Amino acid sequence: MAFITVDSVSKEFKVEVKQRGVIGKLRSLVRPHIVTRQAVRHISFSVEEGEIIGYLGPNGAGKSTMIKMLCGIMHPSSGHIQVNGCIPYKERRKFSMTIGVVFGQRSQLWWDLPAIDSLELYKDIYKVSSTSYKRSLNEFNELLDLHEFAHTPVRQLSLGQRMRMELAAAMLHHPQILFLDEPTIGLDIMVKEKIRDFILQWNKQRKTTVILTTHDVIDIERLCNRILIINSGEMAFDGSAKELEQLYTKEKQIIVTFKEAIDWLPPLLHATVQWREGNQICFAVERSEDVQEVIKRIVNSYEVTDIQIRGADLESIIKQVYQTGKRDDVHEVVYSHFS
Numbered sequence: 020m021a022f023i024t025v026d027s028v029s030k031e032f033k034v035e036v037k038q039r040g041v042i043g044k045l046r047s048l049v050r051p052h053i054v055t056r057q058a059v060r061h062i063s064f065s066v067e068e069g070e071i072i073g074y075l076g077p078n079g080a081g082k083s084t085m086i087k088m089l090c091g092i093m094h095p096s097s098g099h100i101q102v103n104g105c106i107p108y109k110e111r112r113k114f115s116m117t118i119g120v121v122f123g124q125r126s127q128l129w130w131d132l133p134a135i136d137s138l139e140l141y142k143d144i145y146k147v148s149s150t151s152y153k154r155s156l157n158e159f160n161e162l163l164d165l166h167e168f169a170h171t172p173v174r175q176l177s178l179g180q181r182m183r184m185e186l187a188a189a190m191l192h193h194p195q196i197l198f199l200d201e202p203t204i205g206l207d208i209m210v211k212e213k214i215r216d217f218i219l220q221w222n223k224q225r226k227t228t229v230i231l232t233t234h235d236v237i238d239i240e241r242l243c244n245r246i247l248i249i250n251s252g253e254m255a256f257d258g259s260a261k262e263l264e265q266l267y268t269k270e271k272q273i274i275v276t277f278k279e280a281i282d283w284l285p286p287l288l289h290a291t292v293q294w295r296e297g298n299q300i301c302f303a304v305e306r307s308e309d310v311q312e313v314i315k316r317i318v319n320s321y322e323v324t325d326i327q328i329r330g331a332d333l334e335s336i337i338k339q340v341y342q343t344g345k346r347d348d349v350h351e352v353v354y355s356h357f358s
């Protein structure tokens with residue numbers, strides 16, 4: 020049995036569209052205009068313990084909604100979710116002891132208290148022993164430099180300081196699963212790196228399973244061994260970054276700098292010349308597997324001073340996936356009190 024199982028899960032929201040003007044408002048009273056928004060559509064996937072999953076998708080794709088269902092904050096409209104043997108929204112108290120959650124945009128810290136007081140409160144809430152608390156605090160200090168601002172009230176912390184404190188609060192009880200919703204949004208490069216190192220260390224040492232939503236490609240490259248891409252509430256891709264690249268990259272470029280200009284090249288199997296400039300020639304190769312063969316042939320026949328291989332970068336590949344399969348996700352229903 021997988022650690023997390025999501026089986027054909029859908030979530031829809033019913034939202035009333037306010038009508039404009041006095042007549043519109045009166046009409047809304049008798050015939051409210053209700054829109055059904057399908058945020059998640061028949062999503063299925065499973066996650067093994069210790070995986071770090073990047074849950075990606077364009078704005079409004081349904082990522083946060085799925086994270087909320089996985090955390091037990093929301094229940095699905097249909098389908099089944101099981102996480103670490105629990106149905107999250109049914110067994111919230113028991114389940115909350117096994118998860119850590121960081122929503123980049125929302126705080127779980129007490130705004131007016133010194134930051135360290137929030138950690139002490141969580142120590143009591145999660146019944147963490149004093150020995151474990153001290154040990155974790157030392158580890159947080161080492162990885163996240165919390166001591167620099169531990170006694171500052173939360174409202175006075177910078178975003179980067181607060182996010183480090185949020186992460187410490189989420190991990191204090193050593194949860195088996197960590198849900199991160201855009202944890203590095205708006206942070207500088209140094210803090211982003213600290214947070215990424217922290218996540219990697221906990222995952223490596225304690226086999227913590229991590230589900231992460233992010234719009235930051237470096238988060239994906241550094242952290243995730245698997246990517247799930249959601250588009251308009253539907254699953255568009257499930258696999259590794261390498262598999263994604265192989266699926267979407269049509270060709271790779273090999274830019275070879277020869278020791279001296281080459282007038283004539285014998286035709287190379289699988290490669291075409293895209294451009295020449297001085298001692299440099301750029302070859303286009305269709306399949307990743309052919310790259311090594313082409314390079315071998317060139318270096319065996321010519322003196323070469325440099326070789327660069329370029330493929331499409333992950334950001335543009337993900338953009339391609341986002342651009343496909345867009346669909347209308349709103350069904351309008353007019354409810355009448357008289358019908």
Ligand SMILES: Nc1ncnc2c1ncn2[C@@H]1O[C@H](COP(=O)(O)OP(=O)(O)OP(=O)(O)O)[C@@H](O)[C@H]1O
Nearest residue numbers: 032034056058076077078079080081082083084085
């Ligand atoms: N509580 C709610 N009530 C009504 N509609 C909602 C609610 N929560 C989300 N939605 C709608 O569901 C869809 C998916 O929203 P969601 O927040 O899950 O997207 P997201 O992928 O996390 O987007 P972003 O990257 O912008 O955070 C959107 O159309 C959103 O307006």
